[in-house]
Amino acid sequence: MDNLSNLPNPDGFFGNYGGKFVPETLMYALKELDEIYAKLKNDPKFLKEIDQDLVQFVGRPSPLYFAKRLTDHYSGPQIWLKREDLNHTGAHKINNTVGQILLAKAMGKKRIIAETGAGQHGVATATVAARLGLECHIYMGAADVKRQSLNVYRIKLLGAKVHAVDSGTATLKDALNEAMRDWVTNIEDTYYIIGSVTGPHPYPMIVRDFNAIVGRELKEQSLSLFSQYPDAIIACVGGGSNAMGIFYPFLQDEDVDLIGVEAAGRGLQSGEHAAPLNDGKPGILHGAKSYLMQDTNGQVVDTHSISAGLDYPGVGPEHSNLKDAGRANYIAVDDDEVLTSFHQVTKLEGIMPALETAHAFAALDHIVKNYSSNQYLVINVSGRGDKDINTVATMDGISLD
Structure with a gap:
């Protein structure tokens, strides 16, 4: 297999x-970002500052934890949680916002913008902006705001100021559209912290690199802990960071x-899902070519997922390439399976996962049937479920008012 670690190529593919499928207005900003990142990504002083922040501010390293009761429940491979x-x-x-805010600082930008779906990237962006005393604007679909x-409220x-976006499906796609419009309008003083491995080059590379910790x-x-690499690594995939x-x-x-695990929503056959790697085809969205949910005319179609963070019609271009190369396998699970899993993990392990992670x-x-008891599976617990309590309660028919 080709060395997939060497990608993207100089053109961002x-x-x-x-x-980089963007208006000419943004080309200079992307070129500037590419150049500053190329200069700093191997700079010892820059890397030392990031490492220090990851330890002292973020709290890294995050533990690798043996989920004994979950392992016993499945009577199969050992299940570990990152x-x-x-x-x-x-x-x-x-992880990503700590790195990107230092890029913004190096570029002399005074205003920060970001898009968010589940709100975690919005919180993380507002957090690092507050730490440096920078103006911050977060774009969020009106449905996700609700x-x-x-x-x-945390944001x-x-x-930071939250801008609720009413256009389209009022979800992550539409929030990203509005953030892009803001960036075009305020290009001189504004840094856009994209939250996933999506968007035009060099963002997919930058976000990947900062999350590769x-x-x-x-x-x-x-x-x-177990003297070998995992036999399998499992993680949810929306944009895919x-x-x-x-x-x-x-x-x-x-x-x-x-x-990788995508959101099958109400089922792949229903069309009401957010699983472009399972039921999409290549197209261009938000400045990059990737697998995309679209109709026969190439128009982006509406998505659905129980989780706001996965409710997106596209996916990162690197995931698209890994699918075609056969290096990663992408499956999809539906809302009912996710809700069941949320409750199961919470009760068995005392760990309440985000609905994204529950996928x-x-x-x-x-x-699990594909692995034996002497093999090791690692699940990336990408976030905690506090933010999803209202959604879960509503799905369970419980009112918290």
Whole structure:
């Protein structure tokens, strides 16, 4: 297999996917970002500052935890959990924002913008902006503002302004559209912290690199705790940043199965889902080519997922390439499976996963049969479920008012 770790190429392509499909207005800003990142990514002083922040501010390394009761429940392979939910702000998103805010600082930008679905990236962005005293604006679909009200309030407490987006389906796709419009309008003083491995080059590469700390830690921890690399790594995939971060350091370790889990929503056959790698085709969205949910005319179609963070019609270009290359396998689980898994993990392990993460746990029902009791599965616990309590209660027919 080709060295997938060497991608993207200089034009920002991972195989057939990626690139920079943006208005001319943004080309200079992307070129400037590419150049500053190329200069700083191997700079000892820059890397030392990031490492210090990850330890002292984020709380890394996150533990690798043996889920004994979950393992006993499935009577199969050993199940271990990479606990990104224990990071400051409660998810993997802070890894990326800690890095990107330092890029913004190096570029002299005074205004920060971001899009968010489940709100975790919005919280993480508002957190690092507050720390540096920078103006911050978060774009969020109106539907997500409603179902993620706790995170909306957290963002406001941190001093950022939340812009509710009513257009389209009022979800993550539409929030990203509005953030892009803001960026075009305020290009001189504004830095856009994209939250996933999507968007135009160099963002998919930058977000992956800052999240790859997860996979690098896992390499060390797995050798220390069970004397080998995992037999499989499982992570949920929307845009795909948590999955790409844990997958990337293992791309050349072909004995390690990489399993991404998309949102099948109300079922792949229903069309009401957010699983472009399972039921989509290549297209261009938000500045990059990737697998995309679209109709026969190439128009982006509406998506549905119980989880706001996975409710997106596209996916990162690197995931698209990994699918075509056969290096990663992508499956999908539906809302009912996710809700069942949320309750199961909470009761068995005392760990309440985010609904996004619950997709990865739900995949166990489909894949444990492929592994024996002397093999090791690692699930990336990308976030904690506090933010989803209202959604879960509503689905369970319980009113919290």
